[in-house]
Structures are given as structure tokens and as C-alpha cells.
Amino acid sequence: MQHTSTQDTLVGLFVASGIVGLFFLALQVSNLSSFVEEDSYTITARFENSGGLKIKSPVSASGVKIGKVSNISFDPDTYQSVVQMSIYSKYNTLPDDTTASIFTAGLLGEQYVNLEPGGSDIFLQNGGKVEITQSAIILEKAIGQFLFKSAEEKK
């Protein structure tokens, strides 16, 4: 058995390096900041079709992530998809005539909500509604329409 103080040092080093490893995984590998809830406020938008949008999908404006989708539900009265988004509090100057559209990152990438600010002076508050929306583009539907149309033209 080695001298006890050397042993202590080695055990200390081992535990410290293990904890450093855990911190490395937490901070460098996963994005811990998305785990810590940032201050945010909620707005909702109604879409005819929310496509492959999921809870935790990003919400971005001008390509910058400003929040995430917190809930998606189906409204049985209007047959619309109600998408709830939590927007980080520091971005609290979205005008109330903002347009929300569902886009796809890349051809096969994940879907996200894009907010395009309008020109109004009134800002969206917590619980506010985005009135102007544009549904997700369903690729199969678009292809179907295209095929149908080109078949029609040939007649």
C-alpha cells in the first residue's frame, strides 16, 4: 500500500476528474442552458396544419432562435392546430401583427416556427395571439398537386 497522502491525492484527482467529465458532458456536449428555464412569456398561434412540428421545436425570427414550442393541441371546434410558444422575455417587442409560419430547416430537416414582425406599434403580451399564420408545407401534398396539375395540362 502506498503512502497515505499520495493515495489521498490520487483519489482526490480521480474524483475531481470524474466531476470535470460530468461537467464537460453537461456543458459542452448537451446544451445545459436549454435545461435551465429562461424567463419567457407565452403566445399562441392557430395553424390550419402544423405538420411535423413538435414540442421543443425552435421558434426563430430572422434566423435567430428566440423561443420554443411549449404545447401543441387540436381545437375540436375550429379544426385547427393550436401551437403555444414560449418566447424569451428579452425579446418582448414583437408587434401584434407578426406573421407566424412553419418552415423546414433544409429539405429533410426539422420543422420550426418562423416569426416575421409586422409594423404595428402594439407589442404582443403574455397570452397574446398571432393572427396571421401560414401552415406547414406538406411535401407529399405539394408533390401530389404538382403531379395532378401537370397531368391536367397534358390533356
Next chain:
Amino acid sequence: MIQFLQYLGKSTRTSFTKLGRGTYFLLQIISGILSVIPRPRLLLNQMYSIGVLSFLIITTSGLFVGMVLGLQGYYTLSDFGAEETLGVMVAASLVRELGPVVTALLFAGRAGSALTAEIGLMKATEQLSGMEMMAVDPIKRIISPRFLAGFLSMPLLAALFSAVGIIGGQLIGSGLLGVDEGAYWSQMQANLDFQDDIINGVIKSIVFGFVTSWIALFEGYDTIPTSEGVSRATTRTVVNSAFSILGLDFILTTLMFGDD
């Protein structure tokens, strides 16, 4: 026919009594853990022989597993023009599966077998009975510190394994094969979740540490006190640990990553 039935009955009975003894032993260990707290020296010595001495093999294997993942992942992903997602592949497979499982298998081979042999020999040379004669509880003095040390070391070792592996994958991926370093890290950060991936991996490694230490100590404590018995117990430790680790991993994966 009767003989077969007899054999079946006997093996059922022995395996159940063994399971019972194992569970009772586990309860004894856990109730003995409290008495380790006033004697941190015992725990420290065991952390040294279980954790520190496993450090090298864990980090080396982690590095090589990560590098191999980097290579293989690159070859497959570049077929789809998706080599930027190499970081996600390496990190997800390490943090979710390979980190906890391979670490636990190595841990069972490196530390578990040593524990069994040590305790088995203590029993064979009647050191444990000697302790009892001196009114020293061998569970509290010998077993519980080792159990606690294994239980604490395993998550640390698994985290090290994954961390070193991810760095190894990056070394190969962006150093040798030319994947963009920024893409490697940013894709990884965007696609791995702290709670879903990292915490679940840590939970897995805690479970494996618990099971491996328990099996190793029980096989040692339950050994037939001869040299042949000790050798058999050591073998059983490695085999049973491997089975339980892989079986539990399947169950835990189904529970954790089932609905996505």
C-alpha cells in the same frame, strides 16, 4: 425422469436460496453503509483500489472507442453527405449506451473480479471469521466500504469514458478526416438534451455500479472457501455481471428512450 425432476427441483431451490441470500446480504450492506461515514479512511482506500486503479483502462478504452466511432461514423455518414452530424452520432452513442455499458463491463472485469478474489480469499483464510471473533463486523468493516466505493466510482468512470471518447472522436473526425470542428460541437449541443441523454446515461451507470459491486461482493462472500471455489466465484462474478449489465441495459433503454 424422476432424476431429471429431482435435478430441476434442486437447481430451482438452490438458485432461489442464493437469490434470497443475495438480497439479505444487500440489506446488510446497506444498513452497514452508515457506519462507513465516521471512518472515511476505509472508503478512501477502496476508492483508490477500485476507482483510481481503473482510471487508466477506462480512459484508454474510452479514447479508442471514441476514435473508432469517429472513423466508422465518418465512413457511413459521408455516404449521405451528412458527416457534419458525426458529433451527434459519436456523443449520442457514447453517452446513452457505450459509456455506461462498456465502462460497467470493464469495471466488472477490472474491479469486480479483484473484489471477489479478495473477499473470497479472506473467507478461505478465515480472516472474516477472525474478525467476527474479535467482535468486528466484517460487513461493516470490509464489505460496505467496498460497495460504497464501487457505487460512487462507477458514474465517475462512465462520465470520464464518455468525455474522453467524445474528444477522441473529435480528434479523428476533425483532426484526421476534416469534419468541421465547430459543426462537430454545435450539432452535438443542438441535438443532445441534458435531461434526456446525459442524466439518463448517469442513471444507467449508477444502476450498473450498484449491480456490479453487489454481485462481486456477494460472490466473494458466498464463495466455497477453497482455492477452486475462489476461482469459480471470480468467473461467476464476471459472467453474471456481464449478463445483468446487458439485460438491465436493454430494460433501462426501453424505459428511458422508448417514447420519443
